[in-house]
Structures are given as structure tokens and as C-alpha cells.
Amino acid sequence: MIEVVAGLILDGTGRLLACKRPEGKHLGGKWEFPGGKVEPGESPSDALVRELEEELGIRVETATALTPVVWDYGRGPIRLHPFLCRILSGQPHPHEHSEIRWCGPDELGELDWAEADVPILEEWRAMDTR
Numbered sequence: 459m460i461e462v463v464a465g466l467i468l469d470g471t472g473r474l475l476a477c478k479r480p481e482g483k484h485l486g487g488k489w490e491f492p493g494g495k496v497e498p499g500e501s502p503s504d505a506l507v508r509e510l511e512e513e514l515g516i517r518v519e520t521a522t523a524l525t526p527v528v529w530d531y532g533r534g535p536i537r538l539h540p541f542l543c544r545i546l547s548g549q550p551h552p553h554e555h556s557e558i559r560w561c562g563p564d565e566l567g568e569l570d571w572a573e574a575d576v577p578i579l580e581e582w583r584a585m586d587t588r
């Protein structure tokens with residue numbers, strides 16, 4: 459099982475940050491929550507702080523953990539651990555994604571999400587963290 463973390467970053471007005479995977483990569487063109495694989499010896503929360511600094515140039519703190527999602531895209535199972543996060547410093551800039559977008563509830567529903575993220579989005583919608 460590959461452990462992956464993903465951050466639901468809120469902007470304080472009810473919008474979430476969606477990130478587009480670059481064409482040519484696995485799941486290229488799909489939208490995801492930023493994050494990546496947990497390295498040996500790291501907690502999921504530490505991994506997310508590291509990944510968001512690398513991918514977006516922001517420092518975050520993690521808050522509520524949502525329900526992990528187990529998914530298999532045909533390359534073996536991944537377990538995706540979602541966390542709500544808050545930006546402590548910096549403005550997000552895409553270092554590894556082709557595009558990033560702050561989205562309100564309606565816009566979120568219009569994006570072509572990676573399949574493992576769909577249940578996460580549904581859980582978030584049901585929570586109403588705004």
C-alpha cells in the first residue's frame with residue numbers, strides 16, 4: 459500500500475484550492491488536492507507540510523483529518539489521507555502543477571477530479587467548514 463497525503467486548503471471565504479496534474483504524468487490533466495507520497499519515517503501530517511512547501515511554496519498547519527480513501531488505478535493500491543489545512547505563510551504558486559485554482563462549491567463540481575478525490579470532496583461538502 460502506498461500512503462499518500464492531500465491537503466484541503468481553505469481561503470477563509472469558503473473556497474478550496476484545486477490543482478491540475480500536468481499532462482504527460484500519471485493522471486495528467488486531472489484535478490487533485492496538492493500533496494504526495496509519505497516518505498519512510500514521516501507522519502502523514504509532516505509529509506503534507508513538506509509537500510505543500512515543495513509544490514506550492516506555502517507553510518501550512520494541518521487540522522482535521524478526513525476519512526482516508528483506498529483506491530487502485532491499476533498500479534497497486536494507494537491510501538489517500540486528506541487533511542484540512544490552514545496557510546501560515548506564503549501565497550500558493552504552482553511549482554509542479556500546470557494550473558491551480560481557488561474554487562467555490564459550484565466550480566469544484568465542474569472540474570475533472572482524480573477518482574480517489576471524489577469521496578473526499580463529498581465528505582468536505584457534507585461538513586460545511588465555511
Ligand SMILES: Nc1nc2c([nH]c(=O)n2[C@H]2C[C@H](O)[C@@H](COP(=O)(O)OP(=O)(O)OP(=O)(O)O)O2)c(=O)[nH]1
Binds near residue numbers: 462463485495529575
Ligand atoms: N498528491 C495527490 N495525489 C493523488 C490525489 N488523488 C489521487 O488519486 N492521487 C494519486 C496520484 C498519484 O498516483 C499518487 C500521488 O503521488 P504523487 O502526487 O507523489 O505522484 P507522483 O507524481 O510521484 O506519481 P508518479 O511519479 O509515481 O506517477 O496518488 C490527490 O488528491 N493528491
